[in-house]
Amino acid sequence: MRTLTTTADLSAYCEEAAKHPYVTVDTEFLRERTYYSKLCLVQLAMPGTDDSNAVLVDPLANGISMAPLYKLFRDTSVVKVFHAARQDLEIFFVDDAVFPEPLFDTQVAAMVCGFGEQVGYETLVRKICHTGVDKTSRFTDWSRRPLSDAQKRYALADVTHLRQIYEFLSEKLAESGRARWVEEELEILTNPATYTTAPNDAWKRVKTRTHSARFLAIVRELAAFREEYAQARNVPRNRVYKDDALVELAGLKPTTLDELGRARLLLREGRKGDIADGILKAVAAGLACKPEDMPEPDRSRDRIQVNPALADLLRVLLKAKTEQAGVAAKLIAPAADLDGIAAGQRDLPALKGWRREVFGEDALRLCEGKIALTAVGNDVKVVEV
Incomplete structure (x- = not known):
C-alpha cells in the first residue's frame, strides 16, 4: 500500500x-x-x-x-x-x-x-x-x-x-x-x-409555512448573514444557528439584545458577540426592505389544479415504462412531476432529455387523449386511440 x-x-x-x-x-x-x-x-x-x-x-x-x-x-x-x-x-x-x-x-x-x-x-x-x-x-x-x-x-x-x-x-x-x-x-x-451558494439565495433552502413577503424578507436577510458568517469562518451553518431558530427569529423580529434573548431555539453563542449583532442587523434590514425589493413567495403549488384521475393514470404509465426500461421510477419522475404534468405544467425534468424519450412523450400523449392504457395479463400496455 x-x-x-x-x-x-x-x-x-x-x-x-x-x-x-x-x-x-x-x-x-x-x-x-x-x-x-x-x-x-x-x-x-x-x-x-x-x-x-x-x-x-x-x-x-x-x-x-x-x-x-x-x-x-x-x-x-x-x-x-x-x-x-x-x-x-x-x-x-x-x-x-x-x-x-x-x-x-x-x-x-x-x-x-x-x-x-x-x-x-x-x-x-x-x-x-x-x-x-x-x-x-x-x-x-x-x-x-x-x-x-x-x-x-x-x-x-x-x-x-x-x-x-x-x-x-x-x-x-x-x-x-x-x-x-x-x-x-x-x-x-x-x-x-x-x-456555489450565494448568500442572497440561501433563504430559498429554508422551509417556511408563510407567504408573507415581509416575513420572507427577514428570512432572506438572516439566511444571507448566516451564509456569509459560516463561509468567512469556515464553520457549519448550523453552528451559527439552525433553520428552526432562523424561522423563529423571523417571527420574533428582535431589535434589541433583550428581545433576542427571548428566542428559545437560538444557541448560546448566537446571543452575544458578532452573531447577535449580525442577527439584529439582518432583522433590521428585513424590516426596512421596500415592498418592491421583497422576495416573491412561491405560490406555484397553490395555483396547481391536479386532475387526480389523470395523475393516477400517469403513475400507472410510469410504472409500466420503468419496468420496461429497467430504470428506477424516481429517477425519471418523482410524484411532484406527475402531479405537475396532470395539472398542465410542461417545464419539468420528466419532460426533457432522455426522460422524455422513456416516459415524457407518452405522458403528454396520454394527457392529450391520444393513447390509452390496457392490462394484458400482468402487463400494462399502451394503446393508440
Missing part, C-alpha cells in the same frame, strides 16, 4: 496514469466541524487486476501540492471514474475551480443500467465484483496520522473494485445505447452553480 507524500511522487504517478484510458478516484474528507470539506486523502488506481498501481495520496503531507492531480483532471484523454462524485467534485471545485473531464460516475451509470436509485458502492461491489467490502473503517477520523493498515486497505478498496465496476457498466451502456443518458445527468455535477 503505497502512500504518496511529495509533489514529485504525485507528479510521476499522474504522468503514468495519463497513459491509460481511465483512472479511478475517490476521496476521504471531514466536514462535521467546517463549512468546506477538509480533504484528508485521495485514492487513485490505474487499470489492472491487482493493487500494484493503486496509491493513496496524502494531501496533509507537508509541502505537497495537488497541482499534478488537477493537471490529470484536465487531461481529456483520460476518463476520471468516481462513485457518487458530488461531494468529491465540490472539494476540487472549491480548491482549484477544476472539474475532472471527462467524468464517469458509476452511481449514475448504475441507475441508468437498472441497479436502482442511488445504489451504493458496496452493492455494486457485491453484484458486479462478487465480493464484499470491509466496513470496519467507514467511520473514522481521516485527518489523524498515521493511518492504520486497516484504514489504508479500506480506502484503497474504494478505487480498486471501481475499475471492474466501471468496465462492466461501460459495456452495459454501450450495449443499451444509454451513454448519452449518463452524460445528461453528469451535466448537473459539472455545473459550478451546483456547488
Whole structure:
C-alpha cells in the first residue's frame, strides 16, 4: 500500500496514469466541524487486476501540492471514474475551480443500467465484483496520522473494485445505447452553480409555512448573514444557528439584545458577540426592505389544479415504462412531476432529455387523449386511440 507524500511522487504517478484510458478516484474528507470539506486523502488506481498501481495520496503531507492531480483532471484523454462524485467534485471545485473531464460516475451509470436509485458502492461491489467490502473503517477520523493498515486497505478498496465496476457498466451502456443518458445527468455535477451558494439565495433552502413577503424578507436577510458568517469562518451553518431558530427569529423580529434573548431555539453563542449583532442587523434590514425589493413567495403549488384521475393514470404509465426500461421510477419522475404534468405544467425534468424519450412523450400523449392504457395479463400496455 503505497502512500504518496511529495509533489514529485504525485507528479510521476499522474504522468503514468495519463497513459491509460481511465483512472479511478475517490476521496476521504471531514466536514462535521467546517463549512468546506477538509480533504484528508485521495485514492487513485490505474487499470489492472491487482493493487500494484493503486496509491493513496496524502494531501496533509507537508509541502505537497495537488497541482499534478488537477493537471490529470484536465487531461481529456483520460476518463476520471468516481462513485457518487458530488461531494468529491465540490472539494476540487472549491480548491482549484477544476472539474475532472471527462467524468464517469458509476452511481449514475448504475441507475441508468437498472441497479436502482442511488445504489451504493458496496452493492455494486457485491453484484458486479462478487465480493464484499470491509466496513470496519467507514467511520473514522481521516485527518489523524498515521493511518492504520486497516484504514489504508479500506480506502484503497474504494478505487480498486471501481475499475471492474466501471468496465462492466461501460459495456452495459454501450450495449443499451444509454451513454448519452449518463452524460445528461453528469451535466448537473459539472455545473459550478451546483456547488456555489450565494448568500442572497440561501433563504430559498429554508422551509417556511408563510407567504408573507415581509416575513420572507427577514428570512432572506438572516439566511444571507448566516451564509456569509459560516463561509468567512469556515464553520457549519448550523453552528451559527439552525433553520428552526432562523424561522423563529423571523417571527420574533428582535431589535434589541433583550428581545433576542427571548428566542428559545437560538444557541448560546448566537446571543452575544458578532452573531447577535449580525442577527439584529439582518432583522433590521428585513424590516426596512421596500415592498418592491421583497422576495416573491412561491405560490406555484397553490395555483396547481391536479386532475387526480389523470395523475393516477400517469403513475400507472410510469410504472409500466420503468419496468420496461429497467430504470428506477424516481429517477425519471418523482410524484411532484406527475402531479405537475396532470395539472398542465410542461417545464419539468420528466419532460426533457432522455426522460422524455422513456416516459415524457407518452405522458403528454396520454394527457392529450391520444393513447390509452390496457392490462394484458400482468402487463400494462399502451394503446393508440
